[in-house]
Amino acid sequence: MPSAQPATPPATPPGLEPSLPLPSPCLSYWHRTTRGFPHLNANENNPTPETADYIIIGSGISGALIAFSLISSGVPGNEIVILEAREAVSGASGRNAGHVRPDAFRGYAAYAAVHGPEQAKKIIVEERKVLHAVDEFVRKYNVPCDFDLTTTFDVCLTPEFAAYEAKSFEAYKAAGGDVSHVQFHDGDEAKRRTRVPEAVAAYEWPAGSSHPAKLAQWLLGSVIDKGAQLWTHCPAIAVMESEHSEYRWDVRTPRGTIATQKVVHSTNAYAAALLPHLNGYITPNRAQAHSLVPTSAFSAKNAFASTMSLRYSLHHFYSIIQRKGDGTIVLGVSRSNPELSAETLAIRESFDDGAFNQEIVDDALKRFNIMFSRDGAESERHGEGLDHAWTGIIGMTPDSVPYVGAIEELPGQYICAGFNGHGMARIFTCAPGLAKLMLGGSWEDTGLPECFQYGKNRLVKAVRKGQKGSVW
Ligand SMILES: Cc1cc2nc3c(=O)[nH]c(=O)nc-3n(C[C@H](O)[C@H](O)[C@H](O)COP(=O)(O)OP(=O)(O)OC[C@H]3O[C@@H](n4cnc5c(N)ncnc54)[C@H](O)[C@@H]3O)c2cc1C
Known part of the structure; x- marks a missing residue:
């Protein structure tokens, strides 16, 4: 069975070998104050279902908000399975510094040097949009995440x-x-x-500022209430071409293989463990x-x-x-x-x-x-x-902006990862944007800066420019 790699991956800079999330993460202040979340260890001992229309890998704010956005756009919740390697929200979304803080101007010169002045302006404007999006969302749904x-x-x-x-x-x-x-x-x-x-x-x-774990947990709770299924302590260990003719991909986990049409990699710095061609391009x-x-x-x-x-x-x-x-x-x-x-x-x-x-x-x-x-x-x-x-x-990421969009070389697979420490100021437009793309929308429909769009050209450009790490 061929593994899920594009035919001609660009030469990658050397770096740490990709990894799945390590099994014993410490608890953050945010984790310590949300131990009662009922879905923290959802389905931890159960075998996975055999099929799902959508598999979202990662239960951070990216994965949870993509699920929420798909359901809000009419996808039935029971078509979505979320896989999480450890307990729910055990990644950066549950262990950050709590800021929902748009850049107002400081990053302009550094972004302009990498992406040009127009994109640099859009990157900064986008972060301001996210602040308003979070504020609006929290008020609309009355989300108890201490947003201030x-x-x-x-x-x-x-x-x-x-x-x-x-x-x-x-x-x-x-x-x-x-x-x-x-x-x-x-x-x-x-x-x-x-x-x-x-x-x-x-x-x-x-x-x-917000309590980021409460925000992510609310999103997860909300999609679970609408039928989505969360499998915790259940890492995706490989995404292979499906053995079933009616499905595109088989997602392997230690508790079963799930055949699916669409796979989302909302796996943050761990993305290259399942997408080896990103080795060195998400670190x-x-x-x-x-x-x-x-x-x-x-x-x-x-x-x-x-x-x-x-x-x-x-x-x-x-x-x-x-x-x-x-x-x-x-x-x-x-x-x-x-x-x-x-x-x-x-x-x-x-x-x-x-x-x-x-x-x-x-x-x-x-x-x-x-x-x-x-x-x-x-x-x-x-x-x-x-x-x-x-x-x-x-x-x-080498060019300091996230990878959002279809992985064209792997049809049916998508990515929303690499937020360069600005996730709270970016995910609230990137995740809904990715959901639009998954449902057939165009990049213009997302309203996101063009430089956020995933494409192999970005990896090739990074190699050409010798970009090995974020400007931050
Ligand atoms: C100490 C710290 C401080 C920060 N401060 C801020 C801040 O103040 N403001 C800000 O905007 N940003 C901040 N950030 C960054 C922000 O937290 C991230 O950008 C954001 O949380 C990323 O969300 P995510 O959903 O993409 O990733 P994550 O929250 O990391 O979610 C990814 C999830 O995928 C899971 N996963 C990975 N691989 C697999 C697999 N193969 N199978 C199953 N599950 C898998 C992981 O376990 C994880 O739960 C900070 C980060 C840290 C660590």
Whole structure:
């Protein structure tokens, strides 16, 4: 039986061997606060059905929202099977830093260098559309995912980074980019608004935060209520040409083989395990986040009302959101950080989301205290401070934008993966867009930037340009 590979895969850059999700992921703050989800281990011991019209591989926000979008477009729920290698939402969607944060201008120059100015503008506009899409969706369906529509600050912590931001802002504006929703705060005003004594300048624009696991779980619960079937702890291990003449593909799992017409790879950084021609074109990058119980200086009326990205440089930054209900602060850290040891930096390229790194914890807490230093700050009481640290795997692509669309060389197979750490700011238009394509729509119908469309040309271009990792 031939395996599902295109005839002439382009030469791939060397990298980590593709992998299925590893069996013992750690729990994030989001996982720890949603252990009661009734479908967490759905069908964990049951044999799979023999056939399904649609198989969606991956139960993250991509997979769950594709299922939701298909059903909303009239596909009967009972024609959809979702396969998940571990418990439901055990990937990045259940272990991120909680931001639904559109880029407002900062990435423009980097995107323009790879995709040209028009596409770069579209990429940034798209993220703003996603914020509105999430807000609208959550309100329409009353989704209990703690979505908080607020503003966010890009806080410039060095004059050099302030200069970089000013240049990006002007470049985006000069290209016709809309910055009418972005406010600039300089010097003392930036310090006052952000409460960061080191702030040199800050930009503020609308953004949100959510409990990402609750959002994904709500989507899964909703599609299951409409007849979709979720198989957890059930990795797809191969997609082969079907042995049944009336089906195109056989999806093999340890608990049975399912014959199907359409397969969706919403498998994030793991995509190349089933699509070997993507080896090197979707790569894992391990990220770490932390939850903190605030001291009284950041509790009640002193809580942060906005989210923040606090930046020493483009690649050295920290992020915070503070949750409305329990006041938990989620502290994210950049994957590059000049202060970390070479050993710690080296383990970023990994599929291992089973543990966390202490050096990163120490750096994040040290920086949090420096960034929000106050005179006469009280010491932490027992129960305050670091609550938990966790890791997750981000799927990177060489041109920094996701792969969305039909895998033309494998008719009936589709991909929606590679969000480069921006999934919450991208999936809410990409997943419905993919559902449209699956139901016969054109790329124009998706409304997505053309550069998001999967095509072998993107892989070939990446090889030609020597792009081996995301610009982020
Ligand atoms: C620490 C961290 C912080 C982040 N912070 C942010 C943030 O603040 N804002 C933001 O926008 N983005 C953030 N991200 C990125 C964001 O979480 C991702 O872009 C997004 O969750 C990707 O969603 P997904 O559904 O595509 O992938 P995932 O949520 O990873 O889902 C893929 C699923 O597929 C399953 N799977 C893979 N292979 C198979 C297989 N063969 N068979 C069965 N199942 C399989 C996996 O187990 C997984 O559950 C962060 C990520 C991390 C790790």
